Amino acid sequence: MKEVDSVFKKDGKFCITINLGISTSFVLLVVLTSLALGSVVFLSVRQIIRYDLQQRIHDIVAVGSLSINGDEHNKILHSGQEESREYIEIQDFLKKIRAGATEIRYVYTMRMNSQGEYLFIVESAKDSPIGEVYDTPTDTLKAAFAKPDKIYVEQEFSKDKWGTWISGYAPFYDSNHNFAGILGVDVSARTVVEYERKCFSYILIFSLLISIIMVIIGIIISKRITDPLEELENDMENIQRLEFSNDVQIKTVFREIQSMNNTVNNMKAGLRSFAKYVPSDLVNQLILLHKEAKLGADKKEITVFFSDIADFTTISEKIEPDELVNSMSKYLSGMSKIIQENDGTIDKYIGDAIMSFWGAPRDMDNHAYNACQTALRCVEFLKSFNAELDKLGYSFNTRIGINTGEVVVGNIGSDNRLNYTAIGDNVNLASRLESLNKYFGTDIIISEFTYREIREVMLARKLDMVAVKGKTRGVYVYELVCDISSANEWQKEFVRQFNAAIELYFNQEWKEAAELFEKVLDIKPGDTPSAIMIERCHNYIKNPPGEGWSGLTKIK
Incomplete structure (x- = not known):
């Protein structure tokens, strides 16, 4: 086995051995993990300590504020009343609160004067004058005065000229339920901080000990991995020089390394056979050959298809994850099969949604027709699929949007990650049309662009002229009903009546349009588009839109 430096330079770049790389990575991983876990533990302990302290402060001020007489407190107005009965009674009560817990340093009441200053009124300390201004109020104290309808406790320690504290504030009221002041309790943070530092020291020492033990174990494991890998590296360098006459058997307990060893030996067997057919220098070139897809896209007219399951979030909340995954797998497999059988390109799956298109990468003259045929077949597939789901207590209702137009299509992405996809306004429009199904x-x-391509072979009814979200220009939209060759008389009559009614609507013949839409409802009771148009017609009869009306509906 050849000797190499742990750090060396190759092709102008610094490299390290896998032994050093694994060892260093493991050491860093263990140290960082230990520090991270130690930090998480410390922060959790600190959070528990502070939360417990905050709860105790909350309870102290909550109970204490109920015992303060707001009427008596309102009588204490200025310095010099320190010997008054009201002051002494309240101060004695504050002293009892302070004596109830050793960590409490200050207990006091406050009110705000007309100048917006925060004044100390009664304090448990004997030498505190009435009306002393607190000139460094925290945001929590300000909030307690701004909205005196609940109890406030500082989330973090605060500093002022008296020290570092965590404080709690509770409002109290007079007999008329008017806000009379704030009861405040300050707890010194020194004890808490000292305890937190002690916990941090213990956690740090423990983390370091665990790190040292794990590093030693990691170095041992690293050697067990890197020694056979170095043997494999030497064997691969021999292959690069076309020296592959002998197989190397590497002894290792790791299945992956053993698998690599077997794969290399199999490759050498293949290369030995291949070398008999072509010159050895060509074999060397084939081994080093590297070909990559390149970034690039073109403008092209295609037909874009979007599908989505209605109320999928609600459905997914009602069924078990395993059952949901199984149902989605069958659904996406069935839909994808139909798309591929109709020469579609599946761009991506977006949760329960599918984006696909026709006309790229393979050119086709009938891409709009193929997309529409796919949509109709998907609806038929869903009927049979829902028959299975109905037994499980739910079903999928798929909505589909289709648009034809010029897009940018090709290999789009970064240098190291490409995706063959389509982008542009016409892609976005197809997505918006899918969502529009919910409204209609x-x-x-x-x-309308897809309809122009298939109107001779597909039965569809004009629904409206809409401007989808983010657009001001209107587009006529149609509901795809069926292939004309398979349409029955009921479907033909239904579409004929509706299309006649919609033309009356766009000609502003509201009364006649409404009457005809009513007839459509007789043919298909509960038809949502007819009901929508009837409501619009009645509205326009009462409130004519005036000149310049184009029939455009803006969908948000």
């Missing part, structure tokens, strides 16, 4: 209560909506 439909399954498949296509744009």
Whole structure:
């Protein structure tokens, strides 16, 4: 085995051996993990300590504020009343609060004067004058005066000229339930900080001991990994020089390294056979050959398809994860199979949604028709699939949006990660049309651009002219009903009546349009688009839109 430096320079770059790399990585991982875990433990302990302290302060001020007579407190107005009955009674009560817990340093009452200053009124300390101004109020104290309807406890320690504290504030009221002042309790942070530092020292020492033990174990394991890998490295360098006559058997307990050893030996067997057919220098080139896909995209007219399951979040909350994964796997497999059978390119899965397109990378003249046929087949598939799901107590309602137009399509991404995809406004429009199904209560909506391509072979009804979210220009949208060749008389009559009604609507013949939409409802009771249009017609009869009306509906 050749000797190499742990750190060396190759092709102008500094490199390290895998032994040093694994050992160093393991040491860093153990040290950082230990420090991280130690920090988490320390922060958790500190949070528990402070939370417990905050709860005790909360309880102290909560109970204490109930025992302060707001009417008596309101009588204490200025310095010189320190010997008054009201002052002494309240001060005696504050002393009892202070005596109840050794960590409490100050107990006091406060009020705000007309100038917005915070004044100490009664304090447990004997030498505290009435009306002393507190000129460094915390945000919590300000909040306690701004909204005196609950108890406030500082979340962090605060500093002032008297020291470092954590404080709590509770409002108290007079007999008329008017805000009379704030009861404040200050607890010195020194004891808590000292305890936290002690905990931190113990945790740090323990973490370091664990780190040392784990580093020693890691170095031993590293050697068990790197020694056979160095043997494998030497063997690979021999292959690079086309010296692959002998197989190397590496002894190791690690299955992955043994698998690599077997793979290299199998590769050498193949290369030995391959070398009999071509010159050895060409074999060397083939071993070193490296080919990458390149960034690049073109503008191209395609048809984009978006599908999504309605109310999928609600459905997923009602069923077990394993059952959901199983159902989604069957659903996506069925949908994907139909897309691929109709020559579609599946771009991506976005949760329960599918984005696909036709016309790229393979050119096709009938991409709009293929996309529409796919949508109709997907709806039929869903009917049979829902028959299975109904037994489980739920079903999937898929909404589909289709648009045809020019997009940017190709290899898009970064130098080291590419995705063959389509981007542009026409892609976004297809996605918006899918969402539009929720408004109209439909399954498949296509744009006017797709309709132009399939109107001779597909049955569709014009729904509206809409400006989807983020757009001001209107687009006519259609509901795809079926292939004309398979349409029955009921479907033909339904579409004919609705399309006639929608033309009356766009011609502003509201009364006649409403009457015809009513007939459509007789043909298909509960038809949401007809109900929407009837409501619009009645509204426009009462409130005509005036000149310049284009029929545009803005969908948010």
